[in-house]
Amino acid sequence: xxxxxxxxxxxxxxxxxxxxxxxxxxxxxxxxxxxxxxxxxxxxxxxxxxxxxxxxxxxxxxxxxxxxxxxxxxxxxxxxxxxxxxxxxxxxxxxxxxxxxxxxxxxxxxxxxxxxxxxxxxxxxxxxxxxxxxxxxxxxxxxxxxxxxxxxxxxxxxxxxxxxxxxxxxxxxxxxxxxxxxxxxxxxxxxxxxxxxxxxxxxxxxxxxxxxxxxxxxxxxxxxxxxxxxxxxxxxxxxxxxxxxxxxxxxxxxxxxxxxxxxxxxxxxxxxxxxxxxxxxxx
Amino acid sequence: xxxxxxxxxxxxxxxxxxxxxxxxxxxxxxxxxxxxxxxxxxxxxxxxxxxxxxxxxxxxxxxxxxxxxxxxxxxxxxxxxxxxxxxxxxxxxxxxxxxxxxxxxxxxxxxxxxxxxxxxxxxxxxxxxxxxxxxxxxxxxxxxxxxxxxxxxxxxxxxxxxxxxxxxxxxxxxxxxxxxxxxxxxxxxxxxxxxxxxxxxxxxxxxxxxxxxxxxxxxxxxxxxxxxxxxxxxxxxxxxxxxxxxxxxxxxxxxxxxxxxxxxxxxxxxxxxxxxxxxxxxxxxxxxxxxxxxxxxxxxxxxxxxxxxxxxxxxxxxxxxxxxxxxxxxxxxxxxxxxxxxxxxxxxxxxxxxxxxxxxxxxxxxxx
Numbered sequence: 120x121x122x123x124x125x126x127x128x129x130x131x132x133x134x135x136x137x138x139x140x141x142x143x144x145x146x147x148x149x150x151x152x153x154x155x156x157x158x159x160x161x162x163x164x165x166x167x168x169x170x171x172x173x174x175x176x177x178x179x180x181x182x183x184x185x186x187x188x189x190x191x192x193x194x195x196x197x198x199x200x201x202x203x204x205x206x207x208x209x210x211x212x213x214x215x216x217x218x219x220x221x222x223x224x225x226x227x228x229x230x231x232x233x234x235x236x237x238x239x240x241x242x243x244x245x246x247x248x249x250x251x252x253x254x255x256x257x258x259x260x261x262x263x264x265x266x267x268x269x270x271x272x273x274x275x276x277x278x279x280x281x282x283x284x285x286x287x288x289x290x291x292x293x294x295x296x297x298x299x300x301x302x303x304x305x306x307x308x309x310x311x312x313x314x315x316x317x318x319x320x321x322x323x324x325x326x327x328x329x330x331x332x333x334x335x336x337x338x339x340x341x342x343x344x345x346x347x348x349x350x351x352x353x354x355x356x357x358x359x360x361x362x363x364x365x366x367x368x369x370x371x372x373x374x375x376x377x378x379x380x381x382x383x384x385x386x387x388x389x390x391x392x393x394x395x396x397x398x399x400x401x402x
Numbered sequence: 403x404x405x406x407x408x409x410x411x412x413x414x415x416x417x418x419x420x421x422x423x424x425x426x427x428x429x430x431x432x433x434x435x436x437x438x439x440x441x442x443x444x445x446x447x448x449x450x451x452x453x454x455x456x457x458x459x460x461x462x463x464x465x466x467x468x469x470x471x472x473x474x475x476x477x478x479x480x481x482x483x484x485x486x487x488x489x490x491x492x493x494x495x496x497x498x499x500x501x502x503x504x505x506x507x508x509x510x511x512x513x514x515x516x517x518x519x520x521x522x523x524x525x526x527x528x529x530x531x532x533x534x535x536x537x538x539x540x541x542x543x544x545x546x547x548x549x550x551x552x553x554x555x556x557x558x559x560x561x562x563x564x565x566x567x568x569x570x571x572x573x574x575x576x577x578x579x580x581x582x583x584x585x586x587x588x589x590x591x592x593x594x595x596x597x598x599x600x601x602x603x604x605x606x607x608x609x610x611x612x613x614x615x616x617x618x619x620x621x622x623x624x625x626x627x628x629x630x631x632x633x634x635x636x637x638x639x640x641x642x643x644x645x646x647x648x649x650x651x652x653x654x655x656x657x658x659x660x661x662x663x664x665x666x667x668x669x670x671x672x673x674x675x676x677x678x679x680x681x682x683x684x685x686x687x688x689x690x691x692x693x694x695x696x697x698x699x700x701x702x703x704x705x706x707x708x709x710x711x712x713x714x715x716x717x718x719x720x721x722x723x724x725x726x727x728x729x730x731x732x733x734x735x736x737x738x739x740x741x742x743x744x745x746x747x748x749x750x751x752x753x754x755x756x757x758x759x760x761x762x763x764x765x766x767x768x769x770x
C-alpha cells in the first residue's frame with residue numbers, strides 16, 4: 120500500500136480504469152441510445168457516438184406522444200409519482216424513526232426492551248416476506264391506487280430507528296442534564312438539540328432512503344393498477360412489450376436516463392453531508 | 403437568598419434487600435454566599451450529592467432546601483441553580499452566545515435583556531471576541547469559561563460545580579482556580595464545588611466537606627480540616643504526602659507501636675488502643691537517635707526540589723518525614739531520631755477512628 124513503485128502505479132491505475140469502464144460503459148451506451156432514432160440503434164454495429172435525436176426523444180418520452188408497441192404512458196407523470204413517493208418515504212422514515220429512537224433512548228416506559236427488540240426483529244423481515252399480509256391490509260383499507268397506499272407501508276423503518284438509537288446513545292448525558300437545568304422540556308430538547316445534532320445522520324439517511332423509495336418496484340407493481348399511479352421504474356418495464364415487434368429502444372433508454380437522474384442528483388448534491396454523516400459525528 | 407440545607411439526605415439505588423445505598427444520611431447547612439467544596443476519593447458519593455442538589459438525581463429520603471424552600475420534588479430548572487459540568491456540556495451546534503442565552507430564551511426573557519446579560523457575563527469572563535464561535539473552535543479553558551458564563555447569565559441562587567477543572571492542564575487549572583475565586587468574590591453567589599483534588603479544595607473552599615463512602619467525615623474551614631482532622635480518613639486524605647498514622651497502645655510510659663516503644667513528652671489523652679497521627683512536615687530529624695526520640699530506619703529518599711521526603715520504618719509502621727532540602731539528610735539504612743512537638747500529635751480512637759482530643763490542649767485551654 121505504502122510502496123511507490125512505477126509498476127504498481129500503472130497496475131493500480133489499470134485496474135481502476137477497467138473498473139470504471141465496466142461500470143460506466145453501459146450507462147454511456149444507454150445515453151448514446153437515447154439520442155438516436157429507433158432504427159439507428161438496431162443497426163449493427165450500434166453507433167457509439169451521440170446522435171441528433173436527443174431533444175426529440177426526451178420530449179417524446181416525457182409526454183408519451185409517440186406510440187410504439189409497448190405502453191406510451193407519459194414519463195413526466197411517472198417521474199412525479201416516483202418523486203413524491205421517494206420524498207414521502209424518506210422524510211416519513213426519518214420523522215418516525217427519530218421519534219421512536221427518542222422514545223426508546225430517553226424515556227422509561229413499561230416493556231421498553233421488548234418494544235426495542237420487536238422493532239429490531241423486523242430488521243430481519245424484508246418487505247417481500249410480509250408483502251401479502253401488507254397487501255391485504257392496504258386493500259382492506261381501500262388504499263390501493265392511492266398515494267398513501269404507495270408510501271405508508273414502506274415508511275416504518277427498523278434500520279433508521281436503530282441508527283438514530285445508536286447515535287442518541289453517544290450523546291453525552293451531561294448534555295441532557297444541561298438542557299434540563301436550562302429548563303428545556305423533552306420536546307424542546309428534541310427540537311433544539313437532538314435534531315440539529317443528528318443533522319448529518321439525517322442527511323445520510325435521506326440519501327439512502329430516497330434511493331430506496333425511488334427504486335421501489337415490487338410493492339408499486341402489486342399496489343398500483345392504474346397508469347397514473349405507476350412510478351417510473353415500472354414504467355420502463357411496461358414500455359417494452361413482449362413479442363417480436365420493433366421496440367422503441369430510443370425512448371426506453373431516454374426513460375432509463377431520466378429515471379437515473381434524480382437519485383444521482385441527490386447523491387451528488389448531498390455527497391458532502393452524506394460522507395460526513397457516515398464517518399463523523401459532531402458532538 | 404441562596405442558603406442550602408441538607409437534612410438526613412439518603413440515596414439508594416434499587417429497592418429491597420439488593421438496594422445499594424450510596425449516601426448515608428448527610429446533614430449540612432450552607433450559608434448564603436458561602437463557597438463550600440465537597441472533596442473525597444472517587445466513588446465516595448460527592449457527585450451524587452451534588453446532583454441531588456441539582457435535581458438530576460432523586461432523593462431517596464431526607465430533605466434538600468434551597469433558599470429556605472424544600473426542593474425535593476422540583477425540576478432542576480425550578481430550583482434556581484446553575485450547574486457547571488465536568489466536560490462542560492456545551493451545545494456543540496450553537497454559538498457561544500446561543501449557548502449562554504439558551505436558558506434565558508426558554509425562560510422567555512426579552513431579547514434585549516438576554517443580550518445585556520450575555521454581554522456582561524462575556525465581559526467578566528473575557529469571552530467577548532468568541533461570542534459568534536462554536537464550542538469546537540475554542541480551547542479547553544475557553545470552553546470552561548463559556549460553561550461558567552452559561553451559569554452566570556441565569557443569575558441563580560446557587561452555583562453547582564461538578565469537577566469543572568479536571569479536564570484542564572495543570573497550568574490552566576491553577577489559573578482558572580484563581581478566576582473562580584475572583585468571580586465568587588465579585589458575585590458572592592452560594593457555590594457548591596465538587597472535586598477529588600485536595601489542592602483545589604484547600605485553595606477554593608471557605609468551608610469544605612470531606613466525604614468518604616457516602617458519609618460526611620468532616621465539615622469545616624480548610625484550616626480546621628488540616629489542623630484538626632476529625633477522623634483518620636480525613637487525616638490521611640488531606641495533606642500531601644498524607645499524615646502518618648501509627649497504630650499502637652498508649653500507656654504511662656509512652657506509645658507502643660508494635661515492638662517499638664515511642665517516648666512521649668506529654669502523655670496520650672487516654673491509655674489503650676489508639677492511632678497516632680503526625681504530619682510529615684511536623685517532624686524534625688536528629689542524626690543520632692537519642693532515647694528521647696523515635697528511631698526511624700531510613701529506607702528511601704526522594705528529592706522534590708524545595709524539600710526532601712524521607713521514607714522509613716518506625717517500629718513496623720511505614721513513616722514519611724519531610725525535610726527542607728537544604729538541611730543535611732540521612733542516608734538509606736541509617737537510623738535517625740524523630741522529634742515532634744506535642745501540639746502536632748493527633749490522636750484517634752483505634753476502633754471508631756474518630757479524633758480523641760489531646761489532653762494538653764484542654765489543660766492549656768483551662769489555664770488560659
